[in-house]
Amino acid sequence: MPRSGTPWLKACLNGARRPGDHPALPLTPLELAEAAREAREAGAGAVHMHPRDEGGSESLSAVHIGAAVRAVRETCPGLPVGVSTGLWMTGGDVDARREAVRGWTALAPGDLPDFASVNLSEPGFRDLWHDLRRLGVDVEAGVWSVDDADALAASGLECARVLVEILGGPADTAVLRAHAVLDRLAGLGVPGSRLLHGEEEPTWILLDLAGQLGLATRIGLEDVLHGPTGDPVGGNPELVRLARARLT
Template sequence: MTMIKACLNGSRAPGDHPALPLTPLELAEAAREAREAGASAVHTHPRDETGRESLSAAHIGAAVRAVRRACPGLPVGVSTGLWITGGDVDARRAAVLGWAGLSPQDRPDFASVNLAEPGFSDLWHHLRRLGVDVEAGVWSVDDADTLAGTGLECVRVLVEVVGGSADTAVSRAHAVLGRLDELAVPGPRLLHGEEEPAWILVDEAGHLGLATRIGLEDVLHSPEGGPVDGNADLVRLALARRV
């Protein structure tokens, strides 16, 4: 069975879904339930005391620590999206460098780094020096070209179809996947989408034998458009479609 990673909360606002996890304890419980449902890793966006996304060592450490206590051995990842620091590259770098003050067990196993964002190369090197693996966020053929040109190695390549019509999601995904293969970019691929294309790309990842992800970050409803109880429900639905 290929990886299904649970993306627990993303940039969702408090109240977007009744089961949206925000606090460290809520993330830990959501991770435990997702693991029991079949997820083999989790991706989180830790929050501060007001519910806003944060890259500070205090908030990253608290979230990772709580998930690790609830789910020993489960790989835990975080976002480094530049929007979290309001587009400030220097603030993002400073926040991530602050993770050096965390004990190794309170640092995430991996962090996603988006190739479309400025400062990605320096951030990549900082994360590796901290012992944090990098997932390369590739949103386009141009991003695939950029990744190939860096020569940087990653734990996996996230082929992320962000925005656009569901009707073109599969063709856009194949364009990126094909370019990565053409350029011989190393690393396993994980294919996913957000909102309307999310379930289409879960299915396409299954057809291609690729890892995927699902969770309240990406979609708030079932494949049929109905309500879901939370992250574990989404993981179960995704796994059922891979049988």
């Protein structure tokens, strides 16, 4: 675990990456469990993952969520584990997503994730939010823009963390865009701790900003396949070690 006083770091193990995007991309429950163990040993305080079906596609079904969470818990007792609820996993079908998440009621309590991210830009987020809380799963609010910050404030919903996610766009505007979202959240009085991160080229710029601001952040193959200097990385543990070195 990182030293006291350093920003909390979450490892995002695989995301929506496709099989073959990186040789170390974890997909199966056993691969995710091993990746979580390596990330924890490298300094991550939690993991976020996108469980897959037998064909390697992202899945929200209880069978695949439960298998992945169970494997991580058996390998990494006590490590907080979260999943995504991205609407793309059900092809944009809001009802199908809700039905899949409601199916998690069939899981044993130990097979449920500790938290799940819910994107404010996606329709149906309020109902999904309530479904997760009824299951005892904490919600991380995925805020991608100032408009999402407005939607979160208007909803009145409380969350475990606000994920300030600066996705896409040029790297040279990433810091300004991050500050715009953070400032709007603060101005609206939105409660909850913040986690700031980016994807692809702006990843390391925003990780450094998170460190400067004392905010939680994340790193992993979901977000980036290269290190701060642009060199390819071997996998999640290398990314976590590189991030931890920049945050301490």
